[in-house]
Amino acid sequence: MDWLEDELKQALGRKQPSPDFEARLIAAAGRRSVLRFPVLAMPRWLAAAAAVLVITGAGAGYRHHQGEAAKEQVMLAMRITGQKLNRIQMQMKGVRQ
Amino acid sequence: MKLTRTLVLTWATACALCTILWAQQFQFNLDHLAAKASDSVDVSLNSGMLQFAGKFLDGKDPDEAQVKKLISRLEGIYIKSFEFKEEGVWSQADLDRVRNQLKAPEWSRIVGTTSAEDKETLEVHVRNQNGKVTGVAILATGPKEFTVANIVGAVDLDSLADLGGHFGLPSMEKGTEPQKKKK
Numbered sequence: 001m002d003w004l005e006d007e008l009k010q011a012l013g014r015k016q017p018s019p020d021f022e023a024r025l026i027a028a029a030g031r032r033s034v035l036r037f038p039v040l041a042m043p044r045w046l047a048a049a050a051a052v053l054v055i056t057g058a059g060a061g062y063r064h065h066q067g068e069a070a071k072e073q074v075m076l077a078m079r080i081t082g083q084k085l086n087r088i089q090m091q092m093k094g095v096r097q
Numbered sequence: 098m099k100l101t102r103t104l105v106l107t108w109a110t111a112c113a114l115c116t117i118l119w120a121q122q123f124q125f126n127l128d129h130l131a132a133k134a135s136d137s138v139d140v141s142l143n144s145g146m147l148q149f150a151g152k153f154l155d156g157k158d159p160d161e162a163q164v165k166k167l168i169s170r171l172e173g174i175y176i177k178s179f180e181f182k183e184e185g186v187w188s189q190a191d192l193d194r195v196r197n198q199l200k201a202p203e204w205s206r207i208v209g210t211t212s213a214e215d216k217e218t219l220e221v222h223v224r225n226q227n228g229k230v231t232g233v234a235i236l237a238t239g240p241k242e243f244t245v246a247n248i249v250g251a252v253d254l255d256s257l258a259d260l261g262g263h264f265g266l267p268s269m270e271k272g273t274e275p276q277k278k279k280k
C-alpha cells in the first residue's frame with residue numbers, strides 16, 4: 001500500500017502557486033463581476049435617468065388611476081341623480097293620468 | 098407645548114370641517130345609517146376633483162360628453178345613498194333633520210312626490226342666491242332606501258332634467274308642475 005500512500009501524498013500535498021496566480025485570479029474575478037451585473041457597467045447618469053423615468057411613469061400611472069376613479073364617481077353620481085329624477089317624472093306622469 | 102399642539106390640531110380640524118361644510122350646502126348627518134345598510138354609496142367630489150374627472154371623460158361618448166358639459170359649471174357633487182335589507186331602519190327624524198335645513202328663503206322645493214303605494218318620497222329643492230340657482234338637493238326615500246344628494250354650483254335645471262334621458266332612462270319633461278302629490 002506504500003505506492004498508494006505516496007500517490008495520495010503527492011496529489012494532496014501543498015503546492016506553491018505560480019507567481020502570476022494572484023494577478024490572474026483578480027483579473028478573472030473582475031471580468032466575472034462585470035458579466036454578472038451588467039448594470040454596474042452603465043454610467044451613473046444613465047441609471048439616474050432610468051430611475052427618473054420609472055418614478056415619472058409610476059406617478060403618471062397613479063394619476064391616471066386617480067382620474068379614472070374620479071370619473072367613475074362622477075358617472076355613478078349622475079346615474080343615481082338620473083334615476084331619482086326619472087322616478088319623479090314617472091310619479092308625476094302617473095298623477096296626470 | 099402640549100397646549101399649543103392641541104390648539105393647532107383643533108384649529109386644523111375646524112378648518113377642515115369648515116371647508117367641507119362650505120363646499121356642501123347642508124349637512125347629511127347620516128353616518129349612523131352606514132353601518133346598518135346592506136349597500137351604501139358615498140360620493141364626495143369637490144370642484145377640483147370634478148375638473149380632474151372631467152379630463153378623463155370622453156367627449157366622443159354621448160353620455161360622457163353630456164356629463165362633461167354639465168360638471169363644467171358645478172362646484173361639487175355630494176351623495177349618500179343607503180339600501181337596507183329590512184324596512185324601518187331609517188326614521189322620519191333622519192329625513193326631517195335633512196329637510197329642516199332646506200328652508201326658505203335660500204331653498205325652495207320645486208318638486209315633491211309621495212307615493213302611498215310604494216311608500217316612496219321624492220323631493221327636489223333648489224337653492225337660489227341673487228336670482229341664480231346655486232345648488233340642488235334631492236331627497237329620495239323608500240321603505241328600504243335613503244338617498245340624499247347635493248349638487249353644488251350653477252346648476253342648469255334643463256341639463257339636470259336631461260340627465261333622465263341618459264343611462265338608458267327616458268328624458269324628464271321640462272316645465273313640470275311643482276308640488277304635485279299623490280296620496
